[in-house]
Amino acid sequence: MANPGDFAYTLKQQADIVRIIGDYIKLKKAGAQNYSGLCPFHGEKTPSFSVHATKQFYYCFGCQEKGDVFSFIQKIENITFPESVRLVAQKLGIPLPKASYATEGEAKDARLRGQLLDVHERAVAFFQECLRRPEGARAREYLAGRGLNEEMIARFRIGYAPDSGFLLRDRLKEQFSEEVLRESGLFSWKQDDGRQTSDLGPPPNQIARPARNDNTEGRSETAEDTAAPEAEVRGLKSDARISAMYSKFRNRVMFPISSEAGKVIAFTGRTLAADEKSGPKYLNSPETPIYSKGRVLFNLDLAKEWIKKFDYAILVEGQMDCISVYAAGFHNVIASSGTAFTELQAKLLGRFSKNAVVNFDPDTAGAKATERTLGLLVEEEFTLKVLTLEQGFDPDLYIRRKGREAYGAALKNSQKYFDYLIERARTQFPVRSGEGKQKAVNFLLPHIQRVPSRIVRDELAHEISQKLSIDSAVLRQELRHAAGTRATSAVKALAEAQVTDAEKVLIRALATARQMPSGEEHLSARSGAWVDKEEEFDAARQAQYVLQNEGLHRGLATESLAESLLNDFLLNTGGESVDVLEVPTTETDRRMLASILLKEDEELTAEVLEASVRALRRIHLRRRQEQVQQELKKPGLAAEKERLRELLTELERISRALRDPSLAEDGLKNAGKKKSA
Helix, strand or coil, X not given: CCCCCCHXXXXXXXXXXXXXXXXXXXXXXXXCCEEEECCCCXXXXXXXXXXXXXXXXXXXXXXXXXXXXXXXXHHHHCCCHHHHHHHHHHHHCCCCCCCCCCCHHHHHHXXXXXXXXXXXXXXXXXXXXXXXXXXXXXXXXXXXXCCCCXXXXXXXXXXXXXXXXXXXXXXXCCCCCHHHHHHCCCEEEEECCCCECCCCCCCCCCCCCCCCCCXXXXXXXXXXXXXXXXXXXXXXXXXCCEEEEEECCCCEEEEEEECCCCCEEEEEEEECCCCCCCCCCEEECCCECCECHHHCXXXXXXXXXXXXXXCXXXXXXXXXXXXXXXXXXXXXXXXXXXXXXXXXXXXXXXXXXXXXXXXXXXXXXXXXXXXXXXXXXXXXXXXXXXXXXXXXXXXXXXXXXXXXXXXXXXXXXXXXXXXXXXXXXXXXXXXXXXXXXHHHHHHHHHHXXXXXXXXXXXXXXXXXXXXXXXXXXXXXXXXXXXXXXXXXXXXXXXXXXXXXXXXXXXXXXXXXXHHCCCCCEEECCCCCCEEECCCCCCHHHHHHHHHHHHCCCCCCXXXXXXXXXXXXXXXXXXXXXXXXXXXXCCHHHHHHHHHHXXXXXXXXXXXXXXXHXXXXXXXXXXXXXXXXXXXXXXXXXXXXXXXXXXXXXHHHHHHXXXXXXXXXXXXXXXXXXXXXX
């Protein structure tokens, strides 16, 4: 809270709330001192979000969200109040006093995020420096071959990660602790037992060992890597768990990924090696305390003002496509960042414009990606067009081969959303026969269901009936049926979306109990659960033991399903192999179980299960953290000094547990005791 006389209060008087909020959403003048726009905190198509220029507050008539410039920044950036003050001050160019925080935990979290931003800024400078050096010659040739001049390379701060695994580490280790470097996502390390802590293959300083072929980032060692390993690791802090730390990104062209505010928070590295040991073609930073790939749009920091100016965005698939389109003069271009387009990215884009042209690759995979993306944007009530280039051309290649004028012409001729889908339906299903028409309608109906407006759906029915030569009355009947099931489908989709990957792993583990025959048992040293002698890892018993003792499934979307599987586990002592879908539960949970089991995408190992347990512990800790924070906001709490002290102590303990995975279990138990009290 900003109080008269303090720095935040003075800063608030100087801040232009319209300009600051206008950096995040598109505002239009709606009166002498009022500005309005689409609320960034809930979905809407009619603006109900208002900002008062002189009284310096905002209010949403749709969701009742309200506050000042600091509360807006807090909510939109998901940061603390002191951090919001710092960010507003930075936007205004006002020097900061020393920050203060409610708890030591908040202070540590804020310091970590600040240090991680500094790490990434220094890493950018390091990669840019390496690009200019002789060893960066091949990277410079690659960029020149992609049509990028020095201006664009500098604009996007592109660099080169050298082949050595230690140069970046040695550059940063004097300024940052080993803990910060581990949290940055820029490094991997080897544990004393020889296991790797990441999925990126062997460290580059293996002595007298043959080159390894890893499925992802492994590569053969170079002379530089093996010459003097003791000298390379000199200077690292001692840590019993870690014997060496090395760069994840090696021999790659580095594309920085920036936040909406323009701060570098992650990287994509494009390999320059052509051998099978070079790892993936594009390697992305893992998620960190400052980077969540599903919440970031590449180039939004540079494009957002142009998107607001032109009132539409060009959405492409990859960084290189985005950079090429931007370099050609189309500055309102963005790309998803190392992931399929997400609902959160759609909401983020919607703050600046509700109009978009989607330009993904025209191959089969690209077409399916386009349909998924279009579906998400339709649900957020975007007005959409689709730019389909000639077969074999992505935006980058098209511009290099045919020029910016040709791309501009193609952009102007982009198809409307449903014109694109109707054309795909006609191509896939010839509509000369009744069977073809039925298949075409079945293809289009799921897309129509996503359209929120009944009026728009009715207009689409008229258009489709004309273009596919289908009786409009029959089509409207199909649409009414689709509309009737739309709400049910939406609820089901929402429920499935709320199921985390960690929950899915636990459900899969519990479900394996129905697939295990009986056998001689012994006690597992890992958890105290009983397991089969022939099988050291018993997923069902491990999951049952953890959930029964810690209740990690309670309050989650899969709680009732997990309870049903736990009860079945305890009652089904015969050990017979039985169809898991026969477990006694509700039909809704049975559908959820089938959905989880049919979408298994990784092997169920002890490591995967343990990682999921840790993730669920953190979910429960965060939930309790939110409860404590809400209780701290209650009026009159300041008078209850003992209760206030207990809550602050608990909040600090939870924050400490969230920072240290090894404390997560104890933190959860303590949080649970407080909650029950």
